[in-house]
Amino acid sequence: MLALYYGPGACSMASHIVLEESGEKYEPKRMDLAKGEQRTDDYLKKNPLGRVPLLQLDDGSHLAENTAILPYLGKRFSLWPADGIGEAKALSTIGFFAASVHPAHAHVGRPERYTADQSALPGIKEMGLKTFHGYLKQIDGMLAGREWLSDKYSVLDPYALVFYTWGVRRELPMAEMKNYTAFKDRMTKRPAVQRVLEDEKVKV
Numbered sequence: 507m508l509a510l511y512y513g514p515g516a517c518s519m520a521s522h523i524v525l526e527e528s529g530e531k532y533e534p535k536r537m538d539l540a541k542g543e544q545r546t547d548d549y550l551k552k553n554p555l556g557r558v559p560l561l562q563l564d565d566g567s568h569l570a571e572n573t574a575i576l577p578y579l580g581k582r583f584s585l586w587p588a589d590g591i592g593e594a595k596a597l598s599t600i601g602f603f604a605a606s607v608h609p610a611h612a613h614v615g616r617p618e619r620y621t622a623d624q625s626a627l628p629g630i631k632e633m634g635l636k637t638f639h640g641y642l643k644q645i646d647g648m649l650a651g652r653e654w655l656s657d658k659y660s661v662l663d664p665y666a667l668v669f670y671t672w673g674v675r676r677e678l679p680m681a682e683m684k685n686y687t688a689f690k691d692r693m694t695k696r697p698a699v700q701r702v703l704e705d706e707k708v709k710v
């Protein structure tokens with residue numbers, strides 16, 4: 507059986523939604539990131555990176571990183587493009603999310619990771635928020651005229667929802683992004699999404 511280590515409101519929410527929608531039995535393993543549970547010796551043995559999400563596979567081994575976990579779950583639950591070009595495009599979107607959108611937000615939430623100079627923290631946060639906002643607008647553009655990011659609903663969509671909720675958390679003008687907001691409304695109609703938002707106490 508699969509098990510997911512996740513933190514409420516974190517990027518692990520994407521995998522959490524996928525597992526919840528899959529209908530397959532899995533073990534949710536909730537972590538308190540604010541308390542630093544991701545840095546305990548026990549957890550670091552499972553994931554030396556000290557982050558969530560972490561997926562425990564059927565054989566008991568562990569898989570880290572959204573860029574690996576989401577395609578794996580997508581293939582397992584038919585939430586992944588079947589053709590080569592569709593798959594390449596999905597990987598391109600996941601790469602953009604994990605390597606650009608997420609780190610921009612990390613400059614807002616964890617600016618101390620980017621400088622030793624305390625006086626530079628506000629500037630890093632401010633620039634991080636601007637960059638993050640710009641990326642959200644790009645996601646809004648990617649959703650123009652389409653229901654989902656890929657040709658059909660896929661693991662990309664719960665990942666995109668994570669960043670929408672982070673925009674809400676940072677009080678960005680999310681309603682101005684019409685395509686992204688309509689997408690969020692479609693997502694929050696899904697019962698599994700509702701269950702996860704309730705479990706993680708995330709506002710949208």
Ligand SMILES: N[C@@H](CCC(=O)N[C@@H](CS)C(=O)NCC(=O)O)C(=O)O
Nearest residue numbers: 516517539556557558559571572604
């Ligand atoms: N590149 C990783 C990033 C994972 C990551 O940074 N997760 C955050 C939550 S969104 C985390 O575990 N934060 C705890 C920490 O930084 O100590 C991925 O995409 O899976």
